[in-house]
Amino acid sequence: MDAIDRKILAVVQDNASLSVAEIGQRVGLSSTPCWKRLQRLEADGVITKRVALIDPEKVGLGITVFVSVETGDHSQDWLKNFADVVNAMPEVMEFYRMAGDVDYVLRVVVQDMASYDTFYKKLIATVPLKNVTSRFAMERIKSTTALPLVEPKPAR
Numbered sequence: 001m002d003a004i005d006r007k008i009l010a011v012v013q014d015n016a017s018l019s020v021a022e023i024g025q026r027v028g029l030s031s032t033p034c035w036k037r038l039q040r041l042e043a044d045g046v047i048t049k050r051v052a053l054i055d056p057e058k059v060g061l062g063i064t065v066f067v068s069v070e071t072g073d074h075s076q077d078w079l080k081n082f083a084d085v086v087n088a089m090p091e092v093m094e095f096y097r098m099a100g101d102v103d104y105v106l107r108v109v110v111q112d113m114a115s116y117d118t119f120y121k122k123l124i125a126t127v128p129l130k131n132v133t134s135r136f137a138m139e140r141i142k143s144t145t146a147l148p149l150v151e152p153k154p155a156r
Helices: 003-014 020-027 031-043 076-087 113-126
Strands: 063-070 092-097 104-110 131-136
Touching: 003 020, 003 031, 020 031, 063 113, 076 092, 076 104, 076 113, 104 113, 113 131
Parallel strands: none
Antiparallel strands: 063 104, 063 131, 092 104
């Protein structure tokens, strides 16, 4: 990946609905070479999906909860079962296995406290968990999907 590829990625992270011609114009390429680079970036798995971002509050999803999960079971079977359960829950926007004092963190988006209570009860009923801690976001100060594209460090 070169500097032009990174410029293309920066443009599509900002607005994936631009035409190939518009993207090319912004990065200094004509349409065909720009299209070929976009195709290669998709084929290589660098661009994984193009989506529309939706304001959660404008669709009635006003509560964001960060859920920390600790487990006493670290087996592969337990993890597979837990991952299958969590991946099937549409309220879970992100799901991470962590290093440190908690094992997993989930970012959950729901309508209201009653919706979170329903989610919580469903979560704790599915697999054995040692501890579940919920932290409610009071205000979203920064939210972005754009990755900070940096130049790779030179080889030594």
